[in-house]
Amino acid sequence: xxxxxxxxxxxxxxxxxxxxxxxEQNLNHDAMYWYRQDPxxxxxxxxxxxxxxxxxxxxxxxxxxxxxxxxxxxxxxVTSAQKNPTAFYLCASxxxxxxxxxxxxxxxxxxxxx
Amino acid sequence: EDQVTQSPEAxxxxxxxxxxxxxxxxxxGLRGLFWYRQDPxxxxxxxFTLYSAGEEKEKERLKATLTKKESFLxxxxxxxxxxxxxxxxxxxxxxxxxxxxxxxxEGTQLTVNP
Numbered sequence: 001x002x003x004x005x006x007x008x009x010x011x012x013x014x015x016x017x018x019x020x021x022x023x024e025q026n027l028n029h030d031a032m033y034w035y036r037q038d039p040x041x042x043x044x045x046x047x048x049x050x051x052x053x054x055x056x057x058x059x060x061x062x063x064x065x066x067x068x069x070x071x072x073x074x075x076x077x078v079t080s081a082q083k084n085p086t087a088f089y090l091c092a093s094x095x096x097x098x099x100x101x102x103x104x105x106x107x108x109x110x111x112x113x114x
Numbered sequence: 115e116d117q118v119t120q121s122p123e124a125x126x127x128x129x130x131x132x133x134x135x136x137x138x139x140x141x142x143g144l145r146g147l148f149w150y151r152q153d154p155x156x157x158x159x160x161x162f163t164l165y166s167a168g169e170e171k172e173k174e175r176l177k178a179t180l181t182k183k184e185s186f187l188x189x190x191x192x193x194x195x196x197x198x199x200x201x202x203x204x205x206x207x208x209x210x211x212x213x214x215x216x217x218x219x220e221g222t223q224l225t226v227n228p
Contacts, residue, residue, distance in 0.1 A: 033215070042118065042218035058215065090157050102148055103216065105157035
């Protein structure tokens with residue numbers, strides 16, 4: 001079945017480390033997104049990509065970086081510059097311009113700083 | 115700036131006790147309003163897209179409605195398995211690539227007791 005796979009499910013980061021969260025989709029979707037979810041807050045957009053080799057900053061891009069070398073993959077790197085990285089990270093994708101089927105989300109990666 | 119406000123923050127119902135969740139929004143040209151269900155530790159699951167005032171959509175015990183300023187998610191005779199956080203999001207109508215992004219509310223945590 002098609003879907004979005006995020007890995008790992010749980011990730012622990014030491015102070016000063018960079019970590020990379022994986023997001024892979026086999027839905028043939030064009031656009032991909034990274035959101036951050038904190039308790040009591042709505043999902044906030046970190047980065048998004050409409051096509052391969054192109055991406056834009058969202059509302060909270062500082063301390064994060066992404067790449068989109070393949071249509072299927074949109075990895076997110078949380079750098080040491082991100083001062084408060086502990087959160088639940090969600091990857092999503094969407095096909096074309098239509099909204100009938102909404103945005104498909106992965107199952108998330110919970111990142112904890114130790 | 116697009117804004118989405120959901121109320122109440124939390125709602126407890128007895129099984130069979132119908133109620134509604136509210137989503138108030140401010141957006142420059144609504145392209146679509148989305149409802150998602152999110153279970154603890156998982157990614158949001160798409161429920162509905164509403165496009166214009168007066169539109170209604172139904173799925174099992176859920177019915178979503180839309181006006182020019184807000185959307186309601188009506189839950190009829192809920193069951194314990196309907197317990198989840200319900201998220202509302204809007205997409206702005208725009209020719210720019212930023213128009214494809216969603217702005218989320220903080221969600222309503224619904225608990226249905228047997």
